[in-house]
Amino acid sequence: GVVEIKDDRVKISLPSGESAEVLLYGATVISWVADGAERLFLSKEAKLDGTKAVRGGVPLVFPVFGKATEGPCAKLPQHGFARISKWDVLGWNVLGDEEREPSVQVDFVLDSHNLTVEWPLKPEANDQPYQPYAFSLMYSVILKRNSLETKLRVSNEEPEESEEPKNDRAFDFNALFHTYLRVADVTKLGVTGLKGVSYKDKVEGGAEATEERDELTVASEVDRVYANVPGTVVVKEGDRTLYTVERQNLEDVVVWNPWTGAAKIGDFSPDDGYMNMLCVEAGAVSSWHKLMPGDSWEGGVTISL
Numbered sequence: 001g002v003v004e005i006k007d008d009r010v011k012i013s014l015p016s017g018e019s020a021e022v023l024l025y026g027a028t029v030i031s032w033v034a035d036g037a038e039r040l041f042l043s044k045e046a047k048l049d050g051t052k053a054v055r056g057g058v059p060l061v062f063p064v065f066g067k068a069t070e071g072p073c074a075k076l077p078q079h080g081f082a083r084i085s086k087w088d089v090l091g092w093n094v095l096g097d098e099e100r101e102p103s104v105q106v107d108f109v110l111d112s113h114n115l116t117v118e119w120p121l122k123p124e125a126n127d128q129p130y131q132p133y134a135f136s137l138m139y140s141v142i143l144k145r146n147s148l149e150t151k152l153r154v155s156n157e158e159p160e161e162s163e164e165p166k167n168d169r170a171f172d173f174n175a176l177f178h179t180y181l182r183v184a185d186v187t188k189l190g191v192t193g194l195k196g197v198s199y200k201d202k203v204e205g206g207a208e209a210t211e212e213r214d215e216l217t218v219a220s221e222v223d224r225v226y227a228n229v230p231g232t233v234v235v236k237e238g239d240r241t242l243y244t245v246e247r248q249n250l251e252d253v254v255v256w257n258p259w260t261g262a263a264k265i266g267d268f269s270p271d272d273g274y275m276n277m278l279c280v281e282a283g284a285v286s287s288w289h290k291l292m293p294g295d296s297w298e299g300g301v302t303i304s305l
């Protein structure tokens with residue numbers, strides 16, 4: 001396995017031909033090649049220069065999914081700051097059978113020092129000095145022969161051993177891997193593993209419903225937050241499995257396809273590119289997760305062919 005850190009990105013490759021590319025901006029995975037084909041959708045007009053969250057690949061959602069109207073995340077940009085912050089590379093490792101079938105892990109970090117936004121929101125009237133939350137994020141991207149594994153570790157820093165502890169604040173967060181899977185024809189897909197699960201339908205103004213179908217199909221705009229999905233979600237084309245999505249400690253799955261509405265998304269290109277993508281997003285978004293000082297949380301997702 002080889003890792004190349006160049007300017008604004010990290011390129012990972014395996015001797016067997018697989019590769020991945022991660023922008024430091026957002027620690028956004030923008031390419032994953034496996035079995036000879038690109039597996040992630042990236043808009044032709046995606047901004048990769050740090051001026052806007054990347055339209056495609058795997059943008060990371062943290063600490064808020066969507067927009068918060070009140071509380072510490074109010075005023076944060078849509079989907080939080082992780083995807084629009086510049087991350088640092090912490091290091092990398094060769095895992096697995098180094099000789100016969102190596103896999104490669106690259107770790108990225110982001111903490112309050114890298115932030116260009118305020119979290120929590122600064123109170124309007126307050127005579128105390130402003131203290132941002134003392135958090136750190138570690139994001140690991142692991143490229144294996146037939147899979148891409150991503151893990152996010154969220155830590156709330158230890159309180160300091162002083163009479164007046166510096167960090168005595170818990171914080172609430174959402175986290176999600178906003179994965180744009182590349183597909184040949186979205187109308188031919190079926191997504192299994194959601195039957196019987198309650199979801200919030202954002203196309204229907206947030207109405208609650210329960211999935212009745214064995215396979216979710218896409219023939220119009222889809223924007224659903226499936227809460228507490230019990231098992232593995234599989235994207236199929238007929239009997240053929242395209243992607244298996246396995247989650248670790250992430251209870252929810254969001255499915256999104258903008259359909260013809262893609263034409264109204266400024267950086268989405270080509271206009272009919274929605275036919276070639278489906279976002280299947282593993283996350284913890286249906287409720288807030290609270291993290292006490294000194295505690296950490298980890299969630300991850302493995303996408304296999």
Ligand code: TA6
Pocket residue numbers: 053066078079178202223254255256281
């Ligand atoms: O995860 C689905 C979603 O929240 C949709 O509602 C949709 O608008 C999408 O994400 C894209 O959001 P973005 O901020 O990247 O334009």
